Amino acid sequence: MSGESSPAKHYGLHAALIALLAVLAFLLPEYHHGVFARVMVLAVFAMGYNLLFGYAGLLSLGHAMFFSAGLYGAGLTMVHLGWGVLPAFAAGLVAGALLSLAIGFLALRTTGVAFMIVTMMFAQVFYLALFYFGSWTRGDEGLVIAQGQRRLSFAGVDLDLTSPVTRYFAALALFSLVLVVTLAVVRSRFGRVLVAIRENEERTRMLGFDAFANKLAATVLSGVICAAAGAAYAILFGYVGATFASIQYSILPLLWVLLGGAATTLGPLVGTLLMFYLIDSSGDLLKAWLPGWNLSSLGIVGVALVLLILFFPKGILGTVRERWVRWLP
Amino acid sequence: MAAVTPLIATSGLKKHFGGLRAVDGVDFSVMPGEVRAVIGPNGAGKTTFVSLICGRIEPTAGTISFDGSDITKLPAHRRVRAGIAYTFQITSVFSNLSAYDNVALAVQRTLTDGRAVGHLREGVMAALSATGLADRLHEIAGSLSYGHQRLLEVAMGLALKPRLLILDEPTQGLSDGEIENFVALVREVAREATVLIIEHNMPVVMALADRITVLDAGKVLAEGAPDEIRADAAVQAAYLGAGA
Ligand SMILES: Nc1ncnc2c1ncn2[C@@H]1O[C@H](COP(=O)(O)OP(=O)(O)OP(=O)(O)O)[C@@H](O)[C@H]1O
Ligand SMILES: [Mg+2]
Numbered sequence: 356m357s358g359e360s361s362p363a364k365h366y367g368l369h370a371a372l373i374a375l376l377a378v379l380a381f382l383l384p385e386y387h388h389g390v391f392a393r394v395m396v397l398a399v400f401a402m403g404y405n406l407l408f409g410y411a412g413l414l415s416l417g418h419a420m421f422f423s424a425g426l427y428g429a430g431l432t433m434v435h436l437g438w439g440v441l442p443a444f445a446a447g448l449v450a451g452a453l454l455s456l457a458i459g460f461l462a463l464r465t466t467g468v469a470f471m472i473v474t475m476m477f478a479q480v481f482y483l484a485l486f487y488f489g490s491w492t493r494g495d496e497g498l499v500i501a502q503g504q505r506r507l508s509f510a511g512v513d514l515d516l517t518s519p520v521t522r523y524f525a526a527l528a529l530f531s532l533v534l535v536v537t538l539a540v541v542r543s544r545f546g547r548v549l550v551a552i553r554e555n556e557e558r559t560r561m562l563g564f565d566a567f568a569n570k571l572a573a574t575v576l577s578g579v580i581c582a583a584a585g586a587a588y589a590i591l592f593g594y595v596g597a598t599f600a601s602i603q604y605s606i607l608p609l610l611w612v613l614l615g616g617a618a619t620t621l622g623p624l625v626g627t628l629l630m631f632y633l634i635d636s637s638g639d640l641l642k643a644w645l646p647g648w649n650l651s652s653l654g655i656v657g658v659a660l661v662l663l664i665l666f667f668p669k670g671i672l673g674t675v676r677e678r679w680v681r682w683l684p
Numbered sequence: 685m686a687a688v689t690p691l692i693a694t695s696g697l698k699k700h701f702g703g704l705r706a707v708d709g710v711d712f713s714v715m716p717g718e719v720r721a722v723i724g725p726n727g728a729g730k731t732t733f734v735s736l737i738c739g740r741i742e743p744t745a746g747t748i749s750f751d752g753s754d755i756t757k758l759p760a761h762r763r764v765r766a767g768i769a770y771t772f773q774i775t776s777v778f779s780n781l782s783a784y785d786n787v788a789l790a791v792q793r794t795l796t797d798g799r800a801v802g803h804l805r806e807g808v809m810a811a812l813s814a815t816g817l818a819d820r821l822h823e824i825a826g827s828l829s830y831g832h833q834r835l836l837e838v839a840m841g842l843a844l845k846p847r848l849l850i851l852d853e854p855t856q857g858l859s860d861g862e863i864e865n866f867v868a869l870v871r872e873v874a875r876e877a878t879v880l881i882i883e884h885n886m887p888v889v890m891a892l893a894d895r896i897t898v899l900d901a902g903k904v905l906a907e908g909a910p911d912e913i914r915a916d917a918a919v920q921a922a923y924l925g926a927g928a
Contacts, residue, residue: 544792551789554778561740561772562840563764563793 362542365684369538372621373531380523390635392523394628395530396587397607401615401623402537403580404608409618410546411573412553416471417458417478419604421578423485424450425585430595431491434498440507440516444586451582452575454481459574463567475605482600497596505593522591529587530624533580538620540576541684549573550618581608610660616670620684625671633659689752691716691878692737692768692848697746699732699902706732708902709746714848719870719879721893723886723913729902730882731773734850737880738770739763750848765797767847771837771854773882779826783836786825787811790843799845811843814869816862830857838866842873849873851881855888867891890914 376395383391400422407413428450432438438446462473486494507514507525514521540546548569551559560566589595598604607630608623615626667674676683690713699707706729714720722730735741737748739760747756755763764770778786791807794800800807812818815835820828825836834857841849851870855863863885870879870892883889889896889910896913898905906916913919 544796547785547789547792550781551778554780555776557740558772558776558778559789560761561738561764561770561776562790562844563761563797564789565759565761 361682364682365538365542366535369534369620372624373527373534376527376530377524380520380527385519388519388523390631391628392519392526392591394631395526395624396584396591397611397631398624398627399530399533399587400581400584401608401611401627402533402620403577403584405612405617405619405623406537406540406549406580407573407577408609409612409622410541410553411549411570413463413570413573414471414609415462415474416602416605416609417462417474417476417481418577418581418608419600419602420458420478420481421451421455421581422585422588422604422608423481423600424454424578425582425587426589426595426599427485427492427585428582429586430498430500430589433500433504433589434595435491437504440505440590441509444583444590447582447586447589448579451578451585455575455578455582456571459571459578463570463574475602478600478602478605482597482602485597485600492595492597495597497594497598500589500593500595502593505590516591517593525591526587529583533583534620534624536580538684541620545569545572613670614660614663616672616674616676619670619672619676622670622672629671688715690714690749691718691751692880693749694737695747695749697733697736697748698744699729699736699741700744705902707736707743710899710902710904712897712904714878714880716847716878717874718894719874719881719892721889721896722880722882722899723884723889723896724899724905728899730899731852732902733899734770734852734880734882738768738850740770764793764844765799767799767845768850769841769844769846769848770850771841771852773852773856775830775833775837777825777833777836777840779824781825782821783812783817783823783825783828783839784808784821786836787839787843790840794843794845807843811839814842814872815839816865831859831862834858835862835866838869846877848878848880851879851883853882853884855883855885863888 379391380388404418407415425447428447429443432446433443458474458477462470462477465473485492492498502517505516507516516522516525548559548564552566552569556566585599611626611630612623613626614630615622615624669677672683693713695711697707697710698705710733722733724730732741736743739758743756747754749755750766750768787808788804791800791804795804809818812821815838817832817835817839820832825833828836834854838851838854841851855866858866867888870881873879881892893910895908896910897907898913898919906913906919
């Protein structure tokens with residue numbers, strides 16, 4: 356980012372990635388096909404997180420509540436009100452927008468560690484509320500959205516979102532949209548102000564920027580994107596449960612983004628994908644290499660992360676950008 | 685009432701840090717177009733005083749008005765948009781961004797506010813050229829020499845197209861040659877803007893200031909034309925005798 360912007364390179368690279376993912380839909384074996392669909396939706400969650408954490412420099416430990424706002428906004432309206440896919444998705448977005456606006460308004464009065472704690476506490480309240488309203492949410496057990504409801508009909512087209520291929524392309528469509536939005540935001544004046552706030556908030560303020568308003572806007576945008584991921588998850592995979600609101604799902608996007616590279620547009624996908632396969636394969640690897648140690652796969656992820664933070668603190672794409680590809684957005 | 689409204693005026697302005705009266709009842713005004721120097725010994729309250737004017741900190745008591753309207757309650761970013769720019773005494777640039785990107789943020793602000801027109805790049809290059817940094821636009825601010833970082837501060841201030849430019853010890857760390865250029869630059873800026881400059885370097889003060897205000901222990905000790913201040917016995921005792 357040295358003043359010279361290269362829109363053709365930036366958008367070209369992102370378009371190429373989207374095209375690659377589209378082609379993979381026809382090449383991937385069944386198991387990995389399913390994995391990719393799920394990872395693309397979770398990568399949207401990570402992209403939303405990255406906007407606030409990577410670009411604006413605000414480390415939240417409560418983003419599970421924004422993901423879950425979308426998850427439950429869509430899930431509850433479908434299960435209890437019988438809403439269709441599109442209005443339910445919209446309900447998820449609205450829930451995420453309202454929640455992030457309220458949380459941002461309160462939590463952005465704090466910074467640093469206090470911000471982490473405040474967001475974590477709010478997310479905990481959200482999590483507990485799911486149990487309090489257990490008659491609607493069914494808590495941990497969760498809700499299953501009927502197959503028949505997970506269809507999208509418009510203009511004479513009828514899409515069955517439970518079919519693997521349709522689901523893959525629905526996930527890809529959302530992923531692509533959010534990826535392009537993220538890139539546009541990052542390249543915009545607003546995006547540059549967010550980076551400025553991250554780098555030196557007081558200086559930014561003394562250049563005439565309203566730091567609070569910009570951070571609030573970033574929080575809401577981040578919250579809406581995470582809610583879009585949650586709503587899509589509910590619709591595409593048909594399950595809505597309180598686990599997704601637990602602290603684990605606030606930490607996961609942080610780890611995905613750190614692994615892939617904070618403040619890189621493509622880092623969230625890379626991190627999410629890699630982490631998925633890391634957890635997926637570590638179980639077998641552990642059994643093969645250290646029989647009888649009985650380590651959990653989460654343990655090995657922890658170790659991998661510590662190593663990563665120590666040797667690649669900027670994450671994979673952050674390191675790539677620093678050493679080789681300076682123009683990477 | 686004077687024929688012309690002062691561009692900036694304070695009345696009974698106070699800032700107390702616990703028991704310490706850093707600024708202790710200052711009545712002060714600067715006319716449009718003036719170059720005003722604020723001098724005084726270390727810890728006199730100069731930085732605190734201008735920080736109150738630009739809104740970085742809130743006063744304990746007193747009022748501040750800018751171009752006739754009360755800005756005491758206005759948040760800092762709104763004051764910047766109204767035309768008050770502050771360059772930090774302790775260099776505060778975006779160390780991880782290029783010199784170009786540092787200044788671009790300031791230009792972006794004036795473009796958004798409609799206080800400047802044209803292309804971002806032109807505005808940035810104008811400010812970088814004025815401060816002699818044009819050939820360093822790609823350098824990361826944090827890797828510039830201390831003097832050049834000071835100049836980058838000034839470039840950001842200029843790029844804000846201020847009506848009142850506050851410079852807090854801008855020549856600290858500059859070479860003699862750079863100081864000469866800097867004095868010429870401030871003269872240039874002063875044709876369009878009002879300048880409030882805190883400076884320890886007396887030759888710079890004497891070369892630039894229309895009037896000088898001497899602060900000591902949070903109070904105005906003396907105020908007048910450069911010659912009067914040089915001749916003032918109290919000032920000599922408090923400041924000039926000790927320093928220059
Ligand atoms: N945030 C603060 N909290 C407590 N005391 C402060 C604070 N800022 C300044 N002071 C004190 O207020 C007094 C005035 O400080 P100030 O920085 O305004 O002086 P100055 O005239 O700019 O000095 P210098 O010439 O060294 O820059 C000093 O005694 C300083 O220690
Ligand atoms: Mg000072």
